[in-house]
Amino acid sequence: MGITIKEVAREAGVSVATVSRVINDSGPVNEATRRRVERAARALRYVPHGAARSLITSKTITLGVLLPDLFGEFFSEVIRGIDQRAQRDGYHILVSSSHRKKSDIEAALQAMSGRVDGLLVMSPDLSIDALQANLPEALPVVLLNCEVKGMQYDTLNIDNFGGALAMSRHLLALGHERIAFVRGASGNHDADERLRGYRVATQEAGMWEAALELDGDFSQASGHEAVRQALAMSPRPSALFAANDAMAIGALSALREAGVDVPGEVAVTGFDDIPISKYLSPPLTTVRVGISELGAQATARLIEAVEENGNRTKRKETAPTHLVVRRSCGMHPENSP
Amino acid sequence: MGITIKEVAREAGVSVATVSRVINDSGPVNEATRRRVERAARALRYVPHGAARSLITSKTITLGVLLPDLFGEFFSEVIRGIDQRAQRDGYHILVSSSHRKKSDIEAALQAMSGRVDGLLVMSPDLSIDALQANLPEALPVVLLNCEVKGMQYDTLNIDNFGGALAMSRHLLALGHERIAFVRGASGNHDADERLRGYRVATQEAGMWEAALELDGDFSQASGHEAVRQALAMSPRPSALFAANDAMAIGALSALREAGVDVPGEVAVTGFDDIPISKYLSPPLTTVRVGISELGAQATARLIEAVEENGNRTKRKETAPTHLVVRRSCGMHPENSP
DNA sequence: TGATAGGATGTAAACGTTTACAGTGGCTTG
DNA sequence: CAAGCCACTGTAAACGTTTACATCCTATCA
CATH class of the missing domain: 3.40.50.2300 (Response regulator)
Incomplete structure (x- = not known):
């Protein structure tokens, strides 16, 4: 359908090989010839056929x-x-x-x-x-x-592991003793590693407890749901670390609905540092991933x-x-x- | 580098044409032959070369x-x-x-x-x-x-126009008389149309005022900034319609920082209905776009x-x-x- | 039985490039 | 002046497919 190298060659009065050399800047070609070919190509709006090229060059x-x-x-x-x-x-x-x-x-x-x-x-x-x-x-x-x-x-x-470890330690350093964790989607590699970071840090500090691990799947809705469970626990966790920011957002919204102050009563943190995190209220503490x-x-x-x-x-x-x-x-x- | 149709043909003891017919299910081919070819192709892990195909079929x-x-x-x-x-x-x-x-x-x-x-x-x-x-x-x-x-x-x-029109009318119907609008990026088609919807609705109601249109560029930061300007006006607008949700989020965050209640003192709305909108506090009224x-x-x-x-x-x-x-x-x- | 149709298969041309190879001709060098 | 080199250019093969056409064979029909 389109213009082929042959037509450019004819137009410029040279062989296809020369046109090819001009197009790809391979091999020597006389300056005047080069200009003639370039002009012809431009005039005809020639665009090399990708498939043909791929075929020969692989x-x-x-x-x-x-x-x-x-x-x-x-x-x-x-x-x-x-x-x-x-x-x-x-x-x-x-x-x-x-x-x-x-x-x-x-x-x-x-x-x-x-x-x-x-x-x-x-x-x-x-x-x-x-x-x-x-x-x-x-x-x-x-x-x-x-x-x-x-x-x-x-x-x-x-x-993921290092980030979750750092975040967990950060919360521990702030004095939190009961830190709930909202897990990511099951079977997901990121989710597993983040969980591992949380576990290592809390176990290290002797603060790990199975009940503090809550189900989640990375969606806002699951963060929202996790908060319902967390609030039902007693004693209530003083911090909630969500495996990603979306769940932290869901959690924040649920806490507000329940009238629980963040960070006054419960601290909330996420993972990913998506752009909105900075604009949430309160602005979200999280782990940045480039x-x-x-x-x-x-x-x-x-x-x-x-x-x-x-x-x-x-x-x-x-x-x-x-x-x-x-x-x-x-x-x-x-x-x- | 890879296996070609020729090798499959040899393996199956037929010609390349037959292999092609089997692969593309074009033309008649004997059932037994077909099976032989399919077996050979599978055994050799044959994958047709896309470029060659494109070349001939264009x-x-x-x-x-x-x-x-x-x-x-x-x-x-x-x-x-x-x-x-x-x-x-x-x-x-x-x-x-x-x-x-x-x-x-x-x-x-x-x-x-x-x-x-x-x-x-x-x-x-x-x-x-x-x-x-x-x-x-x-x-x-x-x-x-x-x-x-x-x-x-x-x-x-x-x-965009219809959505902005509907949103503006909605705010007017709620009794708002001073509705500020945060514009989108200048030169952007969506931004222009949304602005036009806002203008038509407010002018229709006799509520349009140049000062109520604030600059923005679709970023959270610009929504945040727009609020600073809106709060400085007097009388203060009672509603703020941002040309997209990201700016509405920025606005929400700035209002909270300033201690202004939403929607009590100022109503805020956006455009796009991005997934988080539902989880903001308060949940964002917006325009859904599929x-x-x-x-x-x-x-x-x-x-x-x-x-x-x-x-x-x-x-x-x-x-x-x-x-x-x-x-x-x-x-x-x-x-x- | 001979003609005919059509199913199954093969042969080879075509698609638009790149590139190895083979010329050209002009210049330098011995 | 012959030989060689170099810059430039053309010819043609190759890449891996699809497909028009030709061929062969078998079955059907008059």
């Missing part, structure tokens, strides 16, 4: 991104980071989101196969067995925020893997998190470390 | 999605809608986001050209002149939430345009919005229409 300059069924800001941020980094190096991104079931993932994998030079997989819910089976083994892969088994894949994780940086870093790794096709050694990396202290924990931010 | 089964520099939930939601709809029909999506400048768009357009069967463009900030110049004129395009000029493109817009449905609908239109390649007549459509009444406007939700 490069697609496209990165596949496989995402779970992600809601809210997290999704946007991670994509932003990925896309910006990819654009910088001239890569496109082919995204496929909303995968819950194993069969979904397999289908998506199949479909992407052959259309991408590398794959970025984020799937905190699923194990990666499904990958093994459905992937051309030559395809570079970077795992983002997945549970890792061996050293067969490059992986990048958030320091989400878009995470995406960008993973992408950088993937591009690296794609370009130096040699057998790089796989690496596991962890992106740092840090505590951001606002009012909801009861501490005056100015006193924050 | 279809990429990929849709390009061009997005502005979008933050927050809006982005996620629209992508979710697009991706789910695209997956349903077997299309991939190639996304390119974070475009502010005209040159960015042009570059992205060039890059996508030839790699997609159709293009979904969302760019409320920019005019579409840039499109005209850089697009293969044969490429189907659907404009999402863009300012429209003629009838040369299919377009899909949110009923964001992911919007994305899905636009995608459906694009696929339609791609598949029946004939010269369809372009359509302009508007997605409805509706008022969702919660506590922040002072009206008890149960009384809502």
Whole structure:
């Protein structure tokens, strides 16, 4: 349908090889000829046919991104980071989101196969067995925020454990003795690690108690519900650490409905530091995760893997998190470390 | 690098044509042969080479999605809608986001050209002149939430005007006489239309006043700032309508800091109905926009345009919005229409 | 029995590039 | 002046598919 290199060649009075050399700036070409070709290409609005190019070079300059069924800001941020980094190096991104079931993932994998030079997989819910089976083994892969088994894949994780540990210790340092924890979605890697951080810190201090762990699934609604349970306990917990900000927001709303003062009667903290956290009342103490940086870093790794096709050694990396202290924990931010 | 159709053919003891017929289920093939081919393909883990396919069929089964520099939930939601709809029909999506400048768009357009069967463009900030110049004129395009000029493109817009009109009238009906409005980002189509709805409603009621329009840019921070100005006015407005929820959240936080009761002293409303709105305190009265449905609908239109390649007549459509009444406007939700 | 139809399969051209290789011609060098 | 080099350009093969066309075979029908 479109203009082909042949027509440009004819228009410019040269061979297709020369046009190709001009377009890709490969091989020597006389200055006058180059200008003639460029003019012809522009006049005809020539755009190289991507598929034909890919066929011969066996490069697609496209990165596949496989995402779970992600809601809210997290999704946007991670994509932003990925896309910006990819654009910088001239890569496109082919995204496929909303995968819950194993069969979904397999289908998506199949479909992407052959259309991408590398794959970025984020799937905190699923194990990666499904990958093994459905992937051309030559395809570079970077795992983002997945549970890792061996050293067969490059992986990048958030320091969920460290962040939860720091937050729990922070609350303990403030003198809280009964700290309730609202768990994230079950089977989710992030959720598990955050829980682990909470447990280690509270057990260390001798303050752990099974009843203080409440169910949640990362949704605002589940945070709301968890508060109902927490308020029914006696003695009532003096602090509530939600495994993400969305649940902390739900908790805050439930506490207000119940007429419980935050942080006066109960301290509340979250995890993620989504942009609104700062504007809640009281502003939420939480753990900051550089989400878009995470995406960008993973992408950088993937591009690296794609370009130096040699057998790089796989690496596991962890992106740092840090505590951001606002009012909801009861501490005056100015006193924050 | 991978397994080709030839190797499958050899393995199965047939010609490549037969393998192709089996893979695509085109043309007749004996049942026994079919099974032999399928077995061979599975054994070799054969995956057709996408580029080669595209080259010959001149279809990429990929849709390009061009997005502005979008933050927050809006982005996620629209992508979710697009991706789910695209997956349903077997299309991939190639996304390119974070475009502010005209040159960015042009570059992205060039890059996508030839790699997609159709293009979904969302760019409320920019005019579409840039499109005209850089697009293969044969490429189907659907404009999402863009300012429209003629009838040369299919377009899909949110009923920003209607929503803002309804919200303004709602506040007027509650007896508010001084309703401040926090504008969205300047030059943004959505922002303009929402402002227009506010103006028409207030002027209709004889309550419009230039000073009641406050600057904003859709960010929480700008909502926060707008409140400072609103509180300095005298008489003070009794209601504040922010052009989106993020600004309403910023406003809520500033009002609380200033010790102003919502909705007792000032009613606050937003626009978008992002998921957290329900969990704010007080829960936010806002205008609901089916964001992911919007994305899905636009995608459906694009696929339609791609598949029946004939010269369809372009359509302009508007997605409805509706008022969702919660506590922040002072009206008890149960009384809502 | 011979003609005919049509199911099953194979052959080879085409899609639009890139690139190895083979020329050209002009210039330098011995 | 021959030889060699270099900058420039063209020719044609290759990439992995799909598909029009040709071929073969078997079954049906007059």
